[in-house]
Amino acid sequence: MLEMRNVSKRYRTSTVETRALAELNLSVEEGEFVAIVGPSGSGKTTFLNVAGLLESFDGGSYDLDGEDVSQLNDKQRSQVRNQKIGFIFQNFNLIPDLNIFDNVDIPLRYQRVPSWKRSELVESALDTVGLKGRMKHLPGQLSGGQQQRVAIARALVGSPRLLLADEPTGNLDSNTANGVFDLLLELHNAGSTILMVTHEESMASHASRSVQIRDGILRAN
Amino acid sequence: MLGYDSFLASKAIRQHPILSFLMALAIALGIGTFMTIMTISYSIGKNPLPQKNDFLYRVQLDAGNPDRQSNDPRSRPDQLTYTDATALMRSTAAWRQTAMFGVQGVVRPVREALHPFEVSGRAVYSDFFEMFDAPFKYGGTWSTSSDENGEQVVVLSSSTNDRLFGDQNSVGEHISLNDELYRIVGVLDKWDLVPRIYDLSFSPPEETFLPFSTAVELEFRRVGSTNCWQPSPPGRDGFLASECVWIQFWAELEDSSKRDTYLSFLDSYAMEQKQFGRFQRPLNNAIHTIDEWIDYSREEDGGLTIFAIIALLFFIVCLINTVGLLLAKFLSRTRELAIHRALGASRRALFWRFLVEAGCIGFAGGLLGLAFTWLGLVGIRVLLRGQDGALHLTQLDPLLTAVTILLGIVASILTALYPAWRGSRDTPGVLLKGL
Numbered sequence: 001m002l003e004m005r006n007v008s009k010r011y012r013t014s015t016v017e018t019r020a021l022a023e024l025n026l027s028v029e030e031g032e033f034v035a036i037v038g039p040s041g042s043g044k045t046t047f048l049n050v051a052g053l054l055e056s057f058d059g060g061s062y063d064l065d066g067e068d069v070s071q072l073n074d075k076q077r078s079q080v081r082n083q084k085i086g087f088i089f090q091n092f093n094l095i096p097d098l099n100i101f102d103n104v105d106i107p108l109r110y111q112r113v114p115s116w117k118r119s120e121l122v123e124s125a126l127d128t129v130g131l132k133g134r135m136k137h138l139p140g141q142l143s144g145g146q147q148q149r150v151a152i153a154r155a156l157v158g159s160p161r162l163l164l165a166d167e168p169t170g171n172l173d174s175n176t177a178n179g180v181f182d183l184l185l186e187l188h189n190a191g192s193t194i195l196m197v198t199h200e201e202s203m204a205s206h207a208s209r210s211v212q213i214r215d216g217i218l219r220a221n
Numbered sequence: 222m223l224g225y226d227s228f229l230a231s232k233a234i235r236q237h238p239i240l241s242f243l244m245a246l247a248i249a250l251g252i253g254t255f256m257t258i259m260t261i262s263y264s265i266g267k268n269p270l271p272q273k274n275d276f277l278y279r280v281q282l283d284a285g286n287p288d289r290q291s292n293d294p295r296s297r298p299d300q301l302t303y304t305d306a307t308a309l310m311r312s313t314a315a316w317r318q319t320a321m322f323g324v325q326g327v328v329r330p331v332r333e334a335l336h337p338f339e340v341s342g343r344a345v346y347s348d349f350f351e352m353f354d355a356p357f358k359y360g361g362t363w364s365t366s367s368d369e370n371g372e373q374v375v376v377l378s379s380s381t382n383d384r385l386f387g388d389q390n391s392v393g394e395h396i397s398l399n400d401e402l403y404r405i406v407g408v409l410d411k412w413d414l415v416p417r418i419y420d421l422s423f424s425p426p427e428e429t430f431l432p433f434s435t436a437v438e439l440e441f442r443r444v445g446s447t448n449c450w451q452p453s454p455p456g457r458d459g460f461l462a463s464e465c466v467w468i469q470f471w472a473e474l475e476d477s478s479k480r481d482t483y484l485s486f487l488d489s490y491a492m493e494q495k496q497f498g499r500f501q502r503p504l505n506n507a508i509h510t511i512d513e514w515i516d517y518s519r520e521e522d523g524g525l526t527i528f529a530i531i532a533l534l535f536f537i538v539c540l541i542n543t544v545g546l547l548l549a550k551f552l553s554r555t556r557e558l559a560i561h562r563a564l565g566a567s568r569r570a571l572f573w574r575f576l577v578e579a580g581c582i583g584f585a586g587g588l589l590g591l592a593f594t595w596l597g598l599v600g601i602r603v604l605l606r607g608q609d610g611a612l613h614l615t616q617l618d619p620l621l622t623a624v625t626i627l628l629g630i631v632a633s634i635l636t637a638l639y640p641a642w643r644g645s646r647d648t649p650g651v652l653l654k655g656l
């Protein structure tokens with residue numbers, strides 16, 4: 001499903017060059033739930049951005065779902081993000097002036113799914129996370145846990161091949177966090193491939209495999 | 222995606238209503254100022270007889286002062302001397318032709334209830350009415366023999382006929398004009414010839430029309446400019462034989478292919494006159510279509526051009542302000558943009574979305590600009606109150622209305638190009654890191 005070989009990433013300013021990822025190798029099989037664990041500043045988010053094609057990388061190769069994504073242009077990368085990857089962010093990243101339906105609808109819009117089909121898919125995704133009754137609400141009218149569930153519905157709605165979760169419970173209290181994490185486990189059990197970065201070992205322990213990241217270098221546990 | 226882009230654009234506009242309004246206002250102020258001036262310019266330059274443009278020609282003969290020679294072809298007089306106008310009328314080089322000048326007279330109504338009143342008039346030849354598509358309600362033009370014999374016949378405007386005869390068919394009746402009796406041969410229907418192309422005036426067509434030779438013979442009071450480069454000999458005959466120019470001359474040709482032939486005829490006439498000691502300047506005769514004549518006459522008045530340049534500069538300043546506001550607006554939405562990018566929007570998709578949003582703001586700016594244009598024109602109408610053509614000059618027609626709204630959309634899209642490019646080029650990962 002995901003194959004990274006010797007992937008490296010550096011940030012450069014006029015005076016400083018910072019190594020964010022170094023000779024990174026990772027293989028994720030279909031249906032796996034892999035946790036990337038590391039402290040703040042270890043390169044977790046950079047890794048996830050590279051894996052999600054939100055940022056380019058300097059060296060190495062990256063195959064996603066059997067396709068070499070190293071040399072894609074912006075439009076092709078956008079299509080891969082739209083059709084093969086679902087994102088779950090720590091801060092939910094819902095658009096505040098769009099209601100829940102319209103937030104979840106966004107990936108389908110870029111897939112150019114017909115209107116009647118979109119309604120069906122959005123309702124089904126919200127039903128999966130238990131929020132079908134809140135479709136007309138704005139994000140600000142929901143609790144943090146509910147917002148993260150909406151974000152999960154949005155990540156799921158386009159039937160992506162890979163779910164990328166960046167500290168998905170980082171902004172939630174422990175009870176809510178457990179509920180959200182249970183939802184991720186349910187998705188995993190239903191066959192979804194999930195790659196999650198977290199600094200919480202307790203969360204990582206529930207994944208099928210966890211990998212440590214330190215100074216941009218991955219080490220298997 | 223246009224529907225979705227429009228949906229998100231409307232959300233974004235409502236999200237920042239004050240900023241959006243300021244942008245629409247900046248565009249509207251620029252458009253309002255620019256279109257006010259352009260409307261007047263357009264109205265001045267509008268050809269009321271486009272169907273005649275390839276046939277009707279204004280004639281200029283250069284019988285100017287030989288002591289004041291100039292390389293500028295525009296140094297030739299706009300009008301003709303009596304000698305030249307009547308000589309051209311005797312020729313058959315044009316299909317139709319008329320010499321003309323404005324006159325003023327006093328009508329003494331037959332009805333005792335009415336007081337004498339002044340009327341504007343024009344001394345023309347019988348071809349005039351067909352040449353300028355004058356519509357007749359009753360009767361028609363006079364005969365060529367009336368022209369030749371200076372008969373006392375007259376064509377009335379619709380309003381003059383209404384005033385004197387209460388909309389009755391007055392053909393065959395007589396009116397007293399300057400204490401002479403004239404037989405009415407025709408009554409014009411409503412005639413909206415604005416600008417009055419034959420003398421480039423914004424007044425409506427005159428109230429009476431009479432034969433050229435009659436007006437000369439009976440010494441009607443002339444209205445219009447008279448330019449003399451040497452003193453006129455005394456008396457009426459002296460004036461008619463002088464080099465003073467005071468007559469407009471129009472020729473109608475069968476088609477535009479005859480243009481060169483007619484100009485050659487004018488040059489031959491001038492060469493012939495040189496033998497009599499006239500036309501001592503180098504050949505500089507010209508004929509102009511209606512469009513050319515309007516342009517030629519407008520070039521002499523550069524005031525409007527200066528106003529148009531100032532209005533254009535003001536418009537550009539407004540657009541530069543809009544660029545700044547758009548940049549601020551687009552860059553303030555990095556969070557939203559990054560989310561869309563993460564979920565599948567390409568740079569190009571965001572770029573187009575920004576342009577759609579700018580187009581929506583521009584449409585609103587165009588509508589508001591239309592209101593400002595209307596206000597500007599109302600203001601100018603008030604300033605020009607009582608002057609000829611004030612209403613015509615300040616009218617916004619459907620074409621200009623469409624142009625105003627389109628200008629708003631196009632201008633806003635052009636101003637959005639840089640902000641849209643700038644707003645869509647950030648890498649989503651970099652933006653999302655800060656969220």
